[in-house]
Amino acid sequence: MSTPEHHSLRHRLALALDPELRRRQGLSPANRVILGLILVSVITGVLGTEPVVTEGREALFAAIEAVLLAAFTVEYLARLWVAPEARGHPSRLRWMLRFDSLLDLAVIVSMLLPFLGGESAILRLLRAFRLVQLARLGRYSRALSLVGETLRERRAELVISLAVTLGLMLVSSTLLFIFEGPHQPDAFGSIPRAMWWAVATLTTVGYGDVVPLTALGKFFAAVTALTGVAVIALPTGIVAGAFAEAMERHRK
Template identity: 35%
Template sequence: MNAIDQQLSLYRRARLRTAELLFTTNKDDQLSRFVDIGLIVLITLNILAVVLESVKSVHQNAGEFFYAFEVFSVTVFSLEYIARVWSVIDNPWQPDLTHPISGRIKYMFTWMALIDLLAIAPFYLSFFAADDLRVLRALRLLRIFKLTRYSSAMTLLFQVFREESRTIGAAMFVSMLLVFVASTLAFVVENEAQPDKFSSIPAAMYWAVITMTTVGFGDIVPITPWGKVLGAFIGIVGLAMVALPAGILASGFDNALHRRRTMLQERVQDAMKDGVISPQEEQELEKLIRHLNLNTVDANAIIYAVKHQQAQEKNDCCPHCGKPLHQPPDPNVST
């Protein structure tokens, strides 16, 4: 092997190792756990820094420290973003991103990659912004969404949102139509009685949204008989419309968990074809369990059920010829 081949081999091993550290979760890999914990701690400290920096006295006394910590954090997050884009083509859980160019471009437009980019964008935009940087400082709170990468519950939530986006969008569309209708009717029946509060349809939308969501601040209330009837009707209908997306999400959660359990069950059945799970197959199952974010209780229950089912099927067959011991009676033979 010449020097160029050695360099290419070292380059590929480094890229593969980077993908293992950033995209996979291996409890036995101490370095991978250290990287994950380090990033989680850094993200948490950044959130606390943004909150504390909003206090004027704290910002005046420790402004230089906050700026130095911001520079350090942005440097780490920038290197992380570059490393993820560089090594994503070796991510085993995203086989559709293996192309060195299109794969990286597709990854850059994924939800998590956009979050990583938004986490560092405010710092670089501050060099081109005006003197008032409060908006950019507040945008740094977007770094809290980086924690979703390390939360199985949030990962599942985003997956359900993507899968049920059309259904949820339809429900939100109907809700918006109801808001428009309610605000229009409220403007018609309440404008003469309360021209200051129901001065226009956009102004009445605030009352419609507050009523539909059953918040009811009480700052704007109908006083005419027809306005009160409309408010009662909108409140009752709003209960159903607000609960509809919650039911869709609950159903989506159940379907997503069912698919993950079914995927693990099929993989266990494939591993048990020879009657035993080898150490290599056991490691692969553990990786799949971590990737699917299934808890240990559910995973062990699925593995036990598959083993028990195959043991029953084996006991129902003759150990010599393999034929079933309990054959159904032949309908053509008279008893």
């Protein structure tokens, strides 16, 4: 049976873990520790893919992994316990089914599986999966959370801009396939092959490994490059607007 002391302890722990429940702005010491552990986890995950760094230091990396796994597991269980204290008073099951909670659990599982033995591409992928922990930083920044909310509100505009970009990529790839395909079958012999050139041109990267040779091919390439500047600016403007709006909300 729950006691007042039990509820008081749970409430204090909830205040330490959830910045939104705190009256004072800023992060609690527990939040700062968790942020530090997330950064350490990401850094070790990146360094762990470089054999020159890990060779001869396997025990050290394994120890760091074990400490991080234990810390994130304790944090997850603590958040599960204090879930009823959160805004809206969700049940623990509802909390477990939230996206950020599922993300936390997936990271824990990805860190646990390599300890079960073996080395494979799947395990290497799981190690890299911890990079999604960077998404958890939004939990500790109201501004970042507002950016996410604003982007969700503007998802229709983002989808439209993506559709326009994909449509232009398909049209430019088709035109270069028609006019350049007979002359450069290796690069433009099919629409999928021409798409590599279209992506590099639309994003204004322009690697230069594949270029059109015919007059019509060069003409449509120029049109694609000029149009790409405007097309890429569409989602950029939407994201910039979302960020400005989020910061304005944050100041209020």
